Amino acid sequence: MAFFALNLNLSTAALVLLAAVALVHLVPWLLDPHGIRSYPGPWLAKFSDAWLGWVAAHGHRSEVVHELHKKHGTFVRLAPNHVSVADPDAIQLVYAHGNGSLKADFYDAFVSIQRGLFNTRSRAEHARKRKIVSHIFSQKNVLEFEPHVRAHIRALVAQWDRLCDLGRKGLEGTEGEGGWVGRDGRVWLDCLPWWNYLAFDIIGDLAFGAPFGMLHACADSAPVAVSHEAAMKGYGDGAAPEIEHFPAVQVLNSRGEYSASMGVLPPHWRPLARRIPWFRRGNQAVQRLAGIAVAAVAKRLASPTDRTDLLSKLQEGKDDAGNPMGRPELTAEALTQLIAGSDTTSNSSCAITYHLAANPRVQEKLQAELDDALGAGPDGDPAATFEQVKRLPYLEAVISEALRVHSTSGIGLPRIVPPGGLVVAGRFFPEGAVLSVPTYTVHRDADAWGADADVFRPERWFERDEKTLQRAFNPFSFGPRSCVGRNLANLELLIIIGSILHRYHFVLEDPGKNFETREGFLRKPVECKVGIKRRHE
Incomplete structure (x- = not known):
């Protein structure tokens, strides 16, 4: 009898729990506080954030959302309070200066050490941070970084020249060199790891005063502070903080997938989600990535230098009250530069290499x-x-076209509609609704880019109206939250692609294979296997 009563109580409790969960998701749909119930989208997305969380965790959010827009049109509901708006004109409305919109709680999932320029949601704090950071990336200051960029390009060229020489002899590489093989007068390899090595060494040099040494070692490895607190205290009394080495690219990829998936879940779900093994591993990646910045900043500050780089300029920066950044804030901003400056450069360089190899003309x-x-x-x-x-106009067109077709940041960045609401694409959205404009889809808008918008074709940049193209071109976002490092990114890509394509000729190992990507916060290539040979022997 007691066993029956216990089973009955458990069944009742389970039914009550299920009913409560159903009501929590059904009531907001019935009340429709943001007036978005009529917008089309996946059935589950009307009631729960779980659909978007599932899609984000599987690494192809931009493509999935793009297919939904092809099916439903301009507006797609992605979550109970989130509408994706696929209209180029919406970019300047949703992300504009002075419209009062704020970053959504999606960005809370990207905080480690403390809030930085990228993930702070406070308008006042963002304005303070941007004032300190933005001058660092002026064109004048960025030009001071050029010698460092060129030095690492030379290091990459030295390695590829060596491999090309060995490849012509028909030799094969070792596992430590990424597994290359010589055949038909070329060296065949996956160029993605090499672009990662280059990008990490450049940003390590600029952000922390020394490269990670990946190009020299032909390996993905970076020092990570075991204890953030101990490393923050520095190298006192000649004792260095405990350091371990981890694959930085792998850590960065895991962190991006974790944070992008966690960010679309409601804040009250996140503590529960962290108990799931996949999310636990992702949170470990967050800590390790932060540990890379903590270790590098601690080492740099222990040995002051007159060297001109991003960290030295961050140290010089002051807010309106004349206050410099404290140690944790300085480290958080250096971490932001590490993430933004490595991923975007390597991903874009790899995408450009693929499209050039796939298009010999x-x-x-x-x-x-x-x-x-x-x-x-x-x-x-x-x-x-x-x-x-x-x-060089065609070089610029090639880079722009690759940034369009391979949108490094392809997801729609979520913004909260401010008091008074917003009219976007002819529809009114009330305060509190979340809107985003999917870059991946806007970059394929046929009205802006032409009927062949899915095709990599740099000539379109000379054929179509420039204002129309720029209106629909959003690789660095728009408005006060746009990428502060745009000038540096442009300088790096122009020099990298100009140098490497002048020196080498590329062909695809498998011309029939698509360019595979996996998306966390950014869309990242999975691999890019090419054959390389020197053009001028």
Whole structure:
């Protein structure tokens, strides 16, 4: 009898719990406080954030949302209070200066150490941080970083020249060098790890005063502070904080997938989600990535230098009250630069390499322009200067087209509608609704880009109205929250692609294979296997 009563009580409790969960999700749909019940979208998304969380965790959110927009049109409901608006004109409305919209609680999932420029949601705090940081990325200051960028390009060229020489002999590489093979006068390899090594060494040099040494070691490895607190105290009494080494690229990828998936869940779900093994591993990646910045900043500050780089300029920066950044804030901002400066450069460089290898005509046309600007032979510095490549129209078109087709940040960044509401794409959205504009989809808008918007074709940048194209081009976001490092990113890509495509010719190992990606916060290539040979022997 007692056993029956216990079973009955458990059954009743389970039914009550299920009823409560159903009511929590059904009542908001019935009340429809944001007036978005009529918008189309997945059935589950009308009632719960679980649908978007599931999609985000599987690594193809932008593509899934794009297919929904192809099916339903401009507006798609992604969550109970979240509408995706696929309209180029919506970019300047949702993300504009002065419209009062705030970042959604999605960004809370990206906080480690403390809030930085990227993930702070306070308008006042963001304005304070941006005042300190933005001048660092002025064109004048960015040009001071050019020698560091070019030095690491030379290091990459030295490695690839060595592999090309070995490849012509038909040799095979070791596992530590990424597994290359020589065949048909080329060296065949996955170029993605090499772009990661280059990008991490550049940003390590700029943000922390020393590269991670990945190009030299041909390996993905970075020092991580075991105890953040101990490392923050520095290298006192000659004792260095305890350090371990982890694969930084892998850590960064895991952190992006974890935070992007956690961020779409309601805040009250997140403590429960962290108990799931996949999320536990992701949270470990968050701590390790922060540990990379903590270890690097601690080491740099222990040995003061007059060197000009991002960290030195962050140290010089002051807010309106004349106050510099404290140690935790300085480290958090350095971490922001590490994440933003490594991922975007490596992903974009890899995507450009793929599309040029897949389109021999485009590659040949670009190389003819580079030969005119840099010379048609092997002599001279293998690292081009910014002055040499900054006004090459076809190079700029190739880079822009790759940033369009491979949107490094393809998801719609969520914003909360401010008091008074917003009219977007002819529809009124009340205060508190969450809106986003999906870059991946806007970059494929046929009205802006033409009927062949899915095709990589740099010539469109010369054929179509520039204002129309720029209105629908959003690789660095828009408004007060746009990418503060845009000038540095442009300088890096122009010099990197100009230098490497002048020196090497690329072909795809498997021309019939699609360019696979996996998305966390950013869309990242999975691999890019190419054959490389020197152009000027």
